[in-house]
Amino acid sequence: MVVTKLGMEAGMKLSRGRVVAAVAAVLIVGGWAVWHPSIAPVEGRAAFPPEQIARGAELAAVGDCGVCHTTDGSRPYASGRGVPTPFGVVYATNITSDPDTGIGKWSEAAFRRAMRDGIDREGRHLYPVLPYPHFTRATDQDIAAMYAFLMTRAPVHADAPPNQLPFPLNQRVVLAGWNLLYLSPGPWRADPAHDADWNRGAYLVEAIGHCGACHTPRNVLGAEKGGQALSGGEAENWYAPPLQAASPAREAWTVDSLATYLHTGFDAHHGAxxxxxxAVTDELAKVPAADVRAMAVYLASMMPNPAPVSVVVHDGANPVFAGACGGCHGVDAPMTRSGAPSLALSTAVNAPTPRGVIQVILRGLPWREGQAAPYMPSFASALTDGQVADLAAYLRSTYSDKPAWSDLPAEVAKIRGAS
Ligand code: HEC
Ligand code: HEC
Ligand code: HEC
Known part of the structure; x- marks a missing residue:
């Protein structure tokens, strides 16, 4: 069982006893109301207005449908991607219009039920890896647009591999109990205390963008903790920083910097x-600027407003840093001279956990052919665990005034072991 992956609360250790007790509780609670009717299949192809399909495509980008449901760009939405969770691997299914292996036989009502209640056309529970606890807040109109978009994707015949979950979690009926405990179905309600832009942004972030799926801490049963929305979480062993008052960002996030970061994957005051x-910012690049800006308005309203700090730029007294990193991050490096932010501005360097820094050293930033995207090589094979731990300690003491991280060698070993 992969205990360290997506969705685990920072630093939480899952004891087997706790999981078994919690699962037993869920089974008991879930003992009733587990049956849901099958929704009749639809035959043939419906036609949809082009504007509705286009809007559906934008919403699908906000909702990252393609991040989980596309593994091979030549077969979009036919998926088969295994999504790691602390409990095991759940495979994203085929959501093309293929009638046998996709959702070609699903009516709009069946699709809406999946998005709102996490129940498939035949009445079976879906795992909340599909972020329906967020999608449930989507409006009927937006769900209809996403349906129109997906039903007009080319059918691809492809079955997803079977999930890898231990008993009793492989019994979908346990999800009835989970839903009773953690799902509050129904669309988003606007907050009249705020203007239309803020509400639009709140809706896109909370309902369709499901940003909390990574940025909110989760409990032992993998549900986002109530009352702690966007207070910082974890995704695939990466640290997903708080997006509200607790943000450790060194320089305040503003509407402009958030909009730029979300739309382009880079902001000169915060980095890449x-x-x-x-994958999230790659998708948001396809979304209209006004929608991304509304999301930024909502997030900025929750961010702290720290006094500006003067960032001291040091240069490497550490030989590993000078050799491996200085060519790009050094004071005189061309990258620094052409305006790349100092590592002192990286949220990862200023975060309570070293996970983001360790991950970025081990994995770097992906090379994207033909795009002017920031690139950093992976140092996984060039550096030993000891060197990575040393570098992380060095970055922390040089570029941040926050206290030193503890247990660095153990964290490095854990992250390398899980990747
Ligand atoms: C974090 C990954 C992830 C994202 C993002 C995601 N899904 Fe999924 N989705 C899954 C997984 C995993 C399943 C299979 C769940 C299961 O087997 O219970 C699934 C199942 C589904 C199903 C049920 C299909 C079936 O055959 O039962 C539909 C419909 C669906 N997703 C639509 C969407 C749409 C629309 C979006 C974007 C708005 C989306 N998903 C975004 C992971 C994701
Ligand atoms: C699949 C998990 C995942 C999802 C979904 C996700 N994020 Fe993130 N986010 C991360 C991780 C991991 C980081 C840290 C990246 C880094 O270290 O550069 C991050 C970083 C950020 C940052 C930079 C914070 C800082 O202080 O540096 C912002 C802003 C952000 N996310 C906004 C969003 C918004 C808005 C959404 C929803 C539209 C979203 N994220 C959805 C995982 C996710
Ligand atoms: C080929 C150039 C290059 C090299 C070499 C390089 N980096 Fe980077 N690094 C980048 C770029 C580009 C970024 C993205 C811009 C940013 O976030 O500042 C980045 C970002 C980072 C970040 C911030 C990540 C975040 O999510 O906030 C850290 C930390 C980092 N690098 C550490 C290192 C360390 C340590 C080394 C040496 C082991 C290194 N880098 C070597 C190019 C490089």
């Missing part, structure tokens, strides 16, 4: 989106 966030 790394790890699982790269």
């Amino acid at each position: 989106a790394a790890g699982p966030m790269t």
Whole structure:
């Protein structure tokens, strides 16, 4: 069982006893109301207005449908991607219009039920890896647009591999209990205390963008903790920083810097989106600027407003840093001279956990052919665990005034072991 991956609360250790007790509780609670009717299949192809399909495509980008449901660009939405969770691997299914292996036989009502209640056309529970606890907040109109978009994707015949989950979690009926405990179905309600832009942004972040799936801490049963929305979480062993008052960002996030970061994956005052966030910003690049800006308005309203700090730029007294990193991050490096932010501005360097820094050293930032995206090589094979731990300690003491991280060698070993 992969205990360290997506969705684990920072630093939490899952004891087997706790899991078994919790699962037993869920089974008991879930003992009733587990049956849901099958929704009749639809035959043939419906036609949809082009504007509705286009809007559906934008919403699908906000909702990252393609991040999980596309593994091979030549067969979009036919998936088969295994999504790691602390409990095991759940495979994203085929959501093309193929009638046998996709959702070609699903009516709009069946699709809406999957998005709102996490129940498939035949009445079976879906795992909340599909972020339906967020999608449930989507409006009927937006769900209809996403349906129109997916039903007009080319059918691809492809079955997803079977999930790898231990008993009793492989019994979908346990999800009835999970839903009773953690799902509050129904669309988003606007907050009249705020203007239309803020509400639009809140809706896109909370409902369709499901940003909390990574940025909110989760409990032992993998549900986002109530009352701690966007207070910092984890994704595939990366640190997903708080996006509200607790943000450790060195320089305040503003509407402009958030909009730029979300739309382009890079902002000159904060740096580049790394790890699982790269796929999110790649998708948001396809979303209209006004929608991304509304999301930024909402997030900025929750961010702290620290006094500006003067960032001291040091140069490497550490030989490993000078050799491996200085060519790009050094004071005189061309990258620094042409305006790349100092490592002192990286949220990862200023975060309570070293996970983001260790991950970025081990994995770097992906090379994207034909795009002017920031690139950093992976140092996984060039550096030993000891060197990575040393470098992380060095970055922390040189570029941040926060206390030293503890247990660095253990963290490095854990992250390398899980990748
Ligand atoms: C974090 C990964 C992830 C994202 C993002 C995601 N899904 Fe999924 N989705 C899954 C997984 C995993 C399943 C299979 C769940 C299961 O087997 O219970 C699934 C199942 C589904 C199903 C049920 C299909 C079936 O055959 O039962 C639909 C419909 C669906 N997703 C639509 C969407 C749409 C629309 C979006 C974007 C708005 C989306 N998903 C975004 C992971 C994801
Ligand atoms: C699949 C997990 C995942 C999802 C979904 C996700 N994020 Fe992130 N996000 C991350 C991770 C991991 C980081 C840290 C990236 C890094 O170290 O560069 C991050 C970083 C960020 C940052 C930079 C914070 C800082 O202080 O440096 C912002 C802003 C952000 N995300 C906004 C969003 C928004 C808005 C959404 C929803 C539209 C979202 N994220 C959805 C995983 C995710
Ligand atoms: C080929 C150039 C290059 C090299 C070599 C390089 N980096 Fe980077 N690094 C980048 C770029 C580009 C970014 C993205 C811009 C940013 O976030 O500042 C980055 C970002 C980072 C970040 C911030 C990540 C985040 O999510 O906030 C850290 C930390 C980092 N690098 C550490 C290192 C360390 C340590 C080394 C040496 C082992 C190194 N880098 C070597 C190019 C490089």
